[in-house]
Amino acid sequence: MKKKIIAIFPVIVLVLIFTAFFISNENPNKEESKSQITQVKADVIMPTKVSRPGCEKTNNCYIPSTIVIKEGQLATWVNEDAAFHSVTSGFYGTPTGLFDSGYLDPYQSFSFTFDESGVYDYYCTLHPWMKGQVIVE
Ligand SMILES: [Cu+2]
Numbered sequence: 001m002k003k004k005i006i007a008i009f010p011v012i013v014l015v016l017i018f019t020a021f022f023i024s025n026e027n028p029n030k031e032e033s034k035s036q037i038t039q040v041k042a043d044v045i046m047p048t049k050v051s052r053p054g055c056e057k058t059n060n061c062y063i064p065s066t067i068v069i070k071e072g073q074l075a076t077w078v079n080e081d082a083a084f085h086s087v088t089s090g091f092y093g094t095p096t097g098l099f100d101s102g103y104l105d106p107y108q109s110f111s112f113t114f115d116e117s118g119v120y121d122y123y124c125t126l127h128p129w130m131k132g133q134v135i136v137e
Pocket of ligand 1: 050051084125127130
């Protein structure tokens with residue numbers, strides 16, 4: 001009987017150590033990803049599943065697809081999709097060169113300050129159906 005208890009004891013200790021290790025490892029990761037999500041205040045988001053055509057039918061590839069801001073104001077986009085996207089000034093095939101985020105990773109953001117009033121069209125270089133507009137007053 002004593003031998004059995006001695007044999008089981010190290011197993012129980014090992015299980016406890018592993019459990020404590022996984023619990024302590026999990027929590028900081030969760031907090032980190034949470035803070036990444038809430039860190040940036042987005043004016044426009046790229047929602048999930050817009051890497052497939054269809055969002056253009058309801059004008060929801062960028063949400064909202066049109067924003068109105070004041071001269072000198074900063075606009076911030078956040079990619080909330082699991083796929084890469086870009087925020088590129090102009091139209092697909094004819095970029096204006098004013099701004100280009102490059103490929104944005106999931107939850108990466110891009111900001112641009114609009115110094116002059118006007119209507120600025122933009123699109124995603126990877127998904128031609130994704131279009132948006134910034135109106136600067
Ligand atoms: Cu895209």
